[in-house]
C-alpha cells in the first residue's frame with residue numbers, strides 16, 4: 492500500500508458532478524439533500540461500477556466519502572422495489588466494526604434517503620436488543636450492524652439474511668483486528684447467493700485479500716490515498732520523553748491555545764483512563780472513549796467533543812476508529828500504537844477537508860522498535876521536535892500511593908507526573924460488548940457453509956458452528 496498525504500482529489504476541475512456517474516432523479520436529489528455538490532474521488536471510481544451491478548474492492552478510509560460511495564448505488568437499486576418487505580429480512584446489509592461507525596453510517600444514509608420511503612435500522616451491541624428486534628420484525632430495506640449483535644439476532648431467528656442482495660463490509664481490516672472475521676464469513680454466507688458485495692478497507696493485509704477473493708465476484712478495485720483527499724497536510728513530529736515524563740510534556744503542550752481540538756491516543760483502555768484522569772488533575776477537561784465505556788458514555792463523549800464543548804478527547808485505537816470529527820487541530824500519540832498501521836489511522840483524524848493538521852508522537856526510548864515500524868510504513872523519518880530525555884524525571888507527588896497502585900492515583904499537584912504504569916503491559920482493546928465470539932456458544936450441527944478460513948492472529952479457532960435458529964432452520968446459500 493502506498494501512503495501519501497498529498498492532494499489526491501482527482502475530481503478537481505470536473506464539472507459533470509454526480510449525474511455523470513450515472514445517478515439520476517431521486518439519487519441526484521439525495522446528494523443535494525446531503526449538501527454534496529461534486530463527487531469525491533472514491534465516489535467517482537466506485538459508483539458507476541456498482542450501478543452496473545459489479546462488486547467493489549475499495550481501499551479507502553473514513554473521511555474519503557466512502558459511505559455515500561457504497562450507499563448511493565444501493566439506494567438507487569432499492570428505491571424502485573416498493574415497500575413490501577418480507578418479515579425479519581433486510582434487503583441490504585452494511586457491516587461495520589464499531590458502534591460509532593455504524594451510527595455514523597446510518598446518519599449518512601438517513602440524510603441521503605430522505606423522502607425515498609426507504610427504511611433503515613441499526614443493530615448494535617450494548618443497547619437494548621428488544622427494540623432492535625421490533626424494528627426489524629416487519630423487514631427493513633437497509634440494515635446497518637456490528638457483527639456480534641447481528642450474529643445473535645440471526646442465530647435466535649429474529650432475522651434472516653436469505654433475502655439480502657446487497658452486502659457491504661466496511662472497515663474490513665478493523666473487523667479482522669477485532670476478531671470478527673469468521674463472523675463476517677458466516678454472515679456473508681447466509682445472504683442471498685446472488686448478492687452484490689462491496690468490501691472497503693483502509694489497508695489490505697493478506698487476510699483481507701483472502702476474504703475479498705472468497706466473497707467478491709470479479710470485483711472492480713478502487714483506491715484512494717488514505718489521507719488528505721483535499722489539500723490538507725499533516726505535519727508530523729516526535730517528542731522524545733520517558734514514560735514518567737509524558738504527563739508533564741502533554742500538559743505543557745496543551746497549555747498552548749492553538750491546540751484547539753485534540754485527540755490524545757493511548758494504547759490501552761487503562762492508559763486512556765489514566766491520561767484523562769491526569770489531564771483533569773492538571774486542569775484540563777477531557778472526555779474519554781474506549782471499549783469498556785457504555786455506548787451512551789461513548790456517544791456522549793463524542794458528541795461533547797464534536798460540538799466543541801470538550802477540547803480534548805482521549806481515545807484508544809479501536810474506539811476512535813472510523814470517527815469523523817471535522818476540525819481536529821492536533822493528534823497526540825501518548826504512546827506508539829502496537830500496530831504500526833494504527834499510526835496512520837490515528838493521525839488521519841486531523842488534516843481533514845483541506846485543513847492542516849498537526850500530529851505529535853511522544854516516544855519513549857523503549858518504544859524505538861515501534862517507531863521504526865511506523866517510519867517504515869509511512870516511508871519517512873519522523874523529525875524530533877523536542878526531547879526531554881536529558882531532564883530528570885519529575886518527582887512523585889507527596890502522599891502518592893504505593894508504587895504497585897500504578898494505575899491509580901493519589902491527588903497530585905499540578906504538573907506533577909504520574910507514576911510508571913504497572914508493568915506497561917500491552918493490552919489490546921478487546922471487542923466491546925457486541926463482539927461475542929460465535930464459537931463460545933453451545934451448538935453443533937452442520938456448518939453454515941464452507942470451511943472457516945484463516946484465523947486472525949489471536950483469534951480463537953473457529954469451530955464451524957452454524958447460525959441455529961430457534962424458530963426455523965437457517966436459510967441461505969450453504970443451507971440450501
Ligand code: AMP
Nearest residue numbers: 527529530531553554555556557558559
Ligand atoms: P465518509 O468517508 O463516508 O465517512 O465521509 C466523510 C465525510 O465526507 C462525511 O461527513 C460526508 O458527509 C462527507 N462527504 C461525502 N461525500 C461528499 C461529497 N461528495 N461532497 C462533500 N462532502 C461529502
